[in-house]
Amino acid sequence: MTKTADIIITNARVLTMDSDSPKAEAVALSGNRVLAVGTASEIEALATASTKIVDAGGATVMPGFNEAHMHIFPGSVSLRQLNLHGVEGFEALKAAMLEYAAANPDEPLLMGFSADYSIIGLNQPVTRQHLDAIIPDRPFMMFAPDHHTAWANTAALEKADLLNGKDVGVGNEVVMGEDGLASGELREGNAFGPVAALASTGGREELGMVTGMDPENVTPEQYALDRAILKNGLEYCASWGVTSIQNFDGNHYQLRIMRDLEQAGELPVRIRIPFHMKNFMDLSELDKAAEWKKEFATDMLRGDFVKVFMDGVIDSQTAYMLDGYGDRPGYTYEPLFTPEVFDAIAIKADGLGLQIAVHAIGSAAIRQTLDGFEAALKANGKQDHRHRIEHIEVIHPDDIPRFRELGVVASMQPVHYPGGTCFPPEPTTARIGEDRWPYAYAWRTMKDAGATVVFASDWPVSPVSPFQCIQDALTRKPWKDGLPDQRFTLEESLEAYTSIGAWVEFAEDRKGKLKPDFLADVVILSHDIESVPADEIMATVRAVTTICDGRIVYQAA
Template sequence: MATTADIIITNGPVLTMDPAAPRAEAVALAGNRILAVGTRSEIESLAGPKTQRIDAQGATVMPGFNEAHMHIFPGSVSLRQLNLHGIQGFEPLKAAILDYAAKNPDEPLLMGFSADYSIISLTEPCTRHHLDAILPDRPFMMFAPDHHTAWANTAALEKAGILQGKDVGIGNEIVMGPDGLANGELREGNAFGPVSALASTGGREELGMVTGMDPENVTPEQFALDRAILKAGLDYCASWGVTSIQNFDGNHYQLRLMRDLELSGELSCRIRIPYHMKNFMALEDLDKAAAWKKEFATDMLRGDFVKVFMDGVLDSQTAYMLDGYGDRPGYTYEPLFTPETFDAIATKADALGLQVAVHAIGSAAIRQTLDGYEAAVKANGKRDNRHRIEHIEIIHPDDIPRFAQLGVVASMQPVHYPGGTCFPAEATTAKIGEDRWGYAYAWRTMKEAGAPVVFASDWPVSPVSPFQCIQDALTRKPWKDGLKDQRFSLMEALEAYTAIGAWVEFMEDRKGMLKPGYLADVVILTKDIEAVAPEEIMDTVRPAVTICDGRITFQA
């Protein structure tokens, strides 16, 4: 290894995330590796005439953030869309949509995102009639923050051919109105997919989530557009200190776009993209996932795991629940896979050496997923495949110890907590039911039970900022007195965003810590994060410099 550093970083507290040497004064990088971590004088001695010196100005130096659950293509596209976060009431919605429409005269489908379920009011659900009253003559659709529900106006429904309704398969729904026509609410991807297809991107960003299939007949112009959109999204992630992305939708097309960026040296974050296994696919399709794992296997780009949706979300009551909903007892909804089908998927993927990651929000979905992982252990013996469950928003207490017993990862998003910095407590708390509040979004409970807990944002469901997520993990307020304190310490939250994220993707031997020989993925913050009050982190801390693979990918 080289003995002269290409970059040295001094004058800031270094949080290495390495339990053997948790703190240091300075870091040296050579090529795409960490050359040394130590005292300022030790690191200064490695400088040569061409070494780039970075002064951290008293701010924290740490491993780059590992965004362990996000959607890069929809997120990248959302940078061009109307952000409705925080908009409440008809008049503010109208002003925002009309302003956006005026600025985008040529877009065939105007799209908004982060529209709260109660954007009109807590008592009046949004319909196409509200949107028609704002914009009657141009197709418009807006997504709920969770991207599991959308609302479209009549022009969009008509152009997509779904105004009269349509069978969209299990777990999906075009909600019909009393007049026998679609009322504008579209639940899950098969329902809003036909509308998304009207956009200038042709809905290609949704395919990895909705069908898992590749788009047909992509022209060179469309490929170039998608590549530019993704490049902008990756650069945006780098601007938040992210150096690794574990993506949660995908297809071979996205992997090819990323390979193109990788080969030209434009990949500003490491990324892994899953094979998205849908309920209409044959079990043999998992062989394709195994082939992707061999085809895409660099430290920058990998296609090495399987993603599955077991249920929907709490707010549209498409989460699969034990004992029903708090405000709708007896209504449990249904899983997207039968137990037998999922057991077979988990067992085959496990045998192929593929990690499985399952979106499971409701207590019944979580239990069915754990049952599938247990079936895989019985069939194949215990393997180190680090299977995951994503979100875990409401869990039955009997299922908590099973994570440690089965070696299952709890992938959770503190920023999703209703009543935190991103989403209102109502009406989600009512849907959960007060008797189950103690087992909702239970990060600390899961950690204390021995589950590896990894943090992420789920962008564009919530902002990609790791600092907002960390603040929510540190400052969570319970919904009532007497509930267990679910907060993390700062160091636990940072570890869940770095070292544990690397472990979850089998890269703990080369990233997630600042350690000699490890990959040079570093973020220098604008503040000493340990000196910032927890409730001020998201508004005051930012990356000053992001370095991925030894290259500066962002500089404030």
């Protein structure tokens, strides 16, 4: 029986991401699959009286974006929080905080995000006293853009029992002030987790990142709140043309909510959620990850990989660096796992058939991660598990070719580049050190050396917009003359957000391209993206229609 088209998209500039047939004029969808791709006349001939005809108006039609690294629960919660991106100076911070506090009189913990490390001043660290001067009587905490540092006022520190300091484990720190009390700065999840727990969500959005554990004793009302928050966040992602999410914190609780949404027909995007292996866990915990891979194994929802944090971030000097920091020579920090422990994790997870994805920002953390993947290769033999390193912000040149040699994916975020559209160059460039600038955020260098490079936003660390990330990939300016040109072409950037993202998650046989029998994941853009100047993409291009699994899950008003 010949299939008929349920949806036809015509008058389009179709970018298929299929090298065998890269461009077309129209696309036909049947059920949750692509029926055909071709000329307008070929595709329109497949229409019946019941076919929905969509006129793309000459704009780009392409596979839905595959967001290859993000944090859906914190991101979803951030939609209810105070966005401090671009806020500079004490008076601007004060105005924003007071307005937010007035609008949220019943929130037990006022929370902000995307507060720049230099929000008070370039060389003036945020303290609890700054925040107390604005809001002294209600608990308040704000996150840095990277979500690895937070700052809390005295009321929040007292209520979380952190004002007098606390041992929060390796790689985490309650920073102390000269007065013997907590300064307000909280580094990494174990430090800010007790404050986050004061929120109306009970900090449940942080558990997938901080502990990897499920929340305890969740009431039906709390579950309903979390489900609604996540559904709203997923719909927000769909509004940006995202049809697939590779999440980077996780627990069984999140997977259960996603399955609930899937079974109710309310899951607007595909999502895979990892088992988060923490440094306090026994190696046997990885058996749970293998069980999750079997338990959650549909095209809409998977729990099929392992996430590991190897270090922190550059700005708070918690990244693990070879030869120290540019502005602090000799200070290397320390990894969250010893080489022996990580090697054992890599060997076991690889042996269980699990992909391993490791947050490694500093050059020493990247090297130690590659060493662990090499140990797994030697122990288990060569397998196609497509292990990944996330971020790769400063790499030693000796380690660049190892990505190709070991078959390791370079998962990178152009929007993180200091001096781009999202983050200022300082203090990050000084932290890195000028001698290492050629090997910082080196997407092109990695790709030219044979690494598979995939792009993502790391939302809510930076905006979820694929268009902002793509613009930064196309327009990056070097910090000084003579540095390597790290720019991607538009085609390369779109591939890194679609077909390569699908390959990285072992779905290259069914998504990431518009070709017959592939899953019907499609985005119709507002413009012909190929005709938009590179430095105008972020402000100009939007998703008009997002189709996931053959369903229209977003339609612009």
